Amino acid sequence: MKSGYTLPVFAIAAAKAAIITLQNLRKSQVLESITSVEMDLLEAGHGHIPIAQVAIIDYQINQQTALAIALSDPGDNLDLTAGMPIWAWVSLEAHGLADEILSPNSISISERLILEGGEGLGKSVDGKPAIYQLAQNLAQANLLPLLSPELLSPELPNQLARVRFILPEGRALAKRTSNAAFGILEGLSLLGTSAISQPLSVEDKLExxxxxxxxxxxxxxxxxxxxxxxxxxxxxxxxxxxRQLVQTANWIGAMLIEAALLGIKEITLIGYHGKLLKLAGGIFNTSSHLADARIDILVRAAVHQNLPMELIQKIERSPTAEAVHNLLVANNSDQPVFAHITDQINQRAIAYIQKYSDRQVAVKTILCDRLGKLVLG
Incomplete structure (x- = not known):
């Protein structure tokens, strides 16, 4: 199976191609065609990333802009982004043209480099662009060296590079993911733990x-x-x-047992209520392909809290856990219901660990909504 690269690699590669094109044009006054760029992939070494297109948008003394496009290639992974175009719009400009205060949709990498989110790139709950640490690290390793003083235009001694990432298909593709449930809104994210996208089976991912x-x-x-x-x-x-944070995806039960056998004494479960509430019903693999009793669990919690029958019936007819949460908030009933569910998750998890590992582990649960706001306040 063929490995590929994660989205941040292609985004930064496109930006690098745009900057190099502008610098080459300044040096030779001839537009050179760039078909690939060499990338420092941090701990993964180096690699050549293909570039689909590069175009000069504007070329003036105090501001020069270019657009480059790379196509996502995650290798032999079942990934919605395979073949997706990633645009990097780059402006090399004098410091005076830049906003003195960064917009909420910007991230400052250095005094010479600003990354921005454009159309199709998602935002976090606080409005910041979904450009995470790997993308920022790749930008430092690959873009900042191009902005050293000796490589800058003599007309722009205080040059700033402004890079805006645009994912034309990002907003549409995001609707086919669970990004919104996990706090990435209006598009996809430049997220990854490694530059390399390794094809992994389900068993590989759990391991x-x-x-x-x-x-x-x-x-x-x-x-x-x-x-x-x-x-x-x-x-x-x-x-x-x-050093305390461990991802579980849907394998919460297996990871609880593993933690107990490793001698862990305290476990805190943190995540979207629409996933974790399944544990209150004894479902410890939260994949919807295996079991989905969320509405039933919420109805049972509502009955336990003696909510009005009319409200319970509305809960039963609700299409999603998110809709139930909104309904409960509107009726000032969310706190007792989710307090009961949280207590049930803790009790069920402790019993599950005891049953399969014969270990005593303290369990605490923190539920949040799809925007990252804590459910219990």
Whole structure:
């Protein structure tokens, strides 16, 4: 099976192609055709990334702009982004042309480099562009060296590179993912733990999470399991360190047992309520392909809290857990219902661990909505 690269690699490669094209034009006054760029892939070494197109948009003394396009190639992975175009619009401009204060949709890499989110690139709950650490690290390694003083235009001694990433298909493709449930809104994200996209089977992915857990269990007895990017952001906001955070995806039951056998004494479950509430019904693999009793679990919790029958019937007719949450909030009933569900998750998880590992582990659950807001306040 063929490996490929993650989205941040193609985004930064397109930006690199645009900057090089502008610099080459300044040097020779001849537009050179760039078909690939060499990339520093950090811990993954180096690689040549194909470039589909590069075009000069404008070329003036105090501002020069270009657009480059790369096509996503994740290798032999079942990935919606395969073949997706990633545009990088680059403006080399004098510092005076840049906004003194960064817009909410910008990230400053240095005084010479700003990354921006354009159409199709998602935003986090706080409005920041979904350009995460790997993309920022790749930008530092591949773009900043091109902006060193000796390579800058003499007409622009205080040159700034403004890079805007545009994913024309991003908004449409995001609707086919669970991004919104995990706090990435209006598009896709430049997210990844490695530049290389390795094709992994389901079993391989679980083993990857178990390996991460084994590593982190060597220096802590308190672990936080999170589901998705939203759960990760919430966990960081709550003060958990990266050495405590372990992803589980749908394999919560298997990871709970693994943690107990490794000697973990405290586990905090953090994530979207529409996923984690399944544990309150004894469902420890949260894949919807295996079981989905979320509405039934919510109805049972509503009955337990003695909510009015009319409201319970509305819950039963609701299409999603998110719709139920909104309904409960509107009726000032969300806090008691989700407090009961959280308590049930804790009790079920503790019993599950005891049954399959014969270990005692303290379990705490923190639920958030799809925007990353804590459900219990």
């Amino acid at each position: 990857e999470f178990r390996t991460d857990l084994r590593d982190k269990a060597t220096d802590t007895q308190a672990i936080a399991f999170y589901i998705g990017a939203n759960g990760y952001q919430v966990a960081q906001g709550l003060g958990f360190s990266d």
